[in-house]
Amino acid sequence: MNTLIAKNLNILIDFLAKRDLTALSPDELQAKYKINQADLLILFGGSIPEGTDVFAKAHQQNIAKNYLLVGGAGHTTEALRQKMQSSLADIDISTKSEAEIFALYLKNKYNITDCLLETKSTNCGNNITNALELLKNLDLKPKSIIFMQDATMQNRMDAGFRKYCPCDTTLINYATYKVHFTVQNDKLCLEQNNIWQMWNIDKYIELLMGEIPRLTDNINGYGPQGKDFIAHVDIPQEVHSAYQYLYQHLNIKTRQANSLYATK
Template sequence: MLNQKDLEAFNILGEFCGQRDIPELTTAALQQKYKISQADVFVLFGGSILYGVDILVKAIQNKVAKKYLIVGGYGHTTATLQQTVAHQYPDLQTSDMQEADLFAALLKKRFNLQADYLETKSTNCGNNITYLLDLLKQKHIDFQSIILAQDATMQKRMSACLDKYVSADVKIINFATYQNHLTIKNHEITFTKDIPGMWTPERYMKLLMGEIPRLTDNTDGYGPQGKNFISHVDIPEKVRQTYLFLNDKHPQINRPSNNLYSS
């Protein structure tokens, strides 16, 4: 049984993984931190919850980038996303849609907006990035700054993956599609914020627990010393100890990698 101390531990993992480098998606925030009024590219990744569309809309309305892309084919979160969209928007035929197509359909239906380009073939964080870079090259889009918006549980890994492929002078700007905290209300585990399309607490915790081993730069992780999928990530000792505490106490809450979506 999880208690409030356990949930506070999960919140430490969530704050670490769900990185936001600016407090809000505005030109003023970009100017203050990076001395730019617009990023060259804004990317929403399909692994996010549905609220990612709202984040993309804010980006478009606030003109924070020159080009807007949605990236995502069929991965480990797609079936859940399809079911959620089908439940909320039964008139949309979601069964054959890839993640980017789903988000684009919602963007059009809810806000009558569209992204500049979609990438619909990628299945994991690694080829989310490599296919994105291929698309940018194909469309002759040069960039020195790029905003990444991914599910909070996977934001840190997505950024580290892009960092592996671009030069050090490219500004990678993180803006996780949500920030939320677990708590207990009426003897049930829930979230402090009611965010549309939010994972169940159980799924959210499992996603977080799966990230720390992936981000850890050792022989089992995704960093240069392991599978070399991402650049090195510094994991603070507090985060490492928090993960070890949770893994020891609740070993059933973890998410091993799924070879079905490897490339």
């Protein structure tokens, strides 16, 4: 059974962890979009700390003309503070926003100091609207935006951008990591990885499962037919089937239930 669970979890991962580039590099930008540099690279709060290193490596390659860190305080902030504190041992970050924590880390480790900060947003929705408002106030009108979020939330971030961003903007997804499940000795586990502060298995599964009800465009979801927080998302039948299988076989309590899948 664990083999089927792993297979279906990996279907969710491939759907949610959107990456429009095989690598975050000028060569890949040129190959796919015919540009060597994007106008803007954004790292959103909600990502595990690994995202800051991925962001820094892209910055070192001059992947964008401008850089933005987005995140105030939300349900992931305290976990981020705990995970990042050891890397910022001489700095009290107990009251810092996610964007400020990212900025401190990037300065301390990489001497990156040129990032714009948005520190008031509290969720994926106003992550985007606040970021766009900041760009408007600074008279920045990027025609190409690379945006990075936790793998579990990247698809939802894409749907938010599609709702609020000007239609002539090239939107480029790059989830900060992509880790699949495997089975070893008949035990479900994550494939070998060096991801810094990767979610534990139970939390990772909870986050993956919680996204499908949000993205489903019905009265309970976040799409136009529901809360209207995001643009419509086409969810392949394969993904719906994977979710239904996992819902029936795993005892996972997600942050939002959806009666569409209630079978008990």
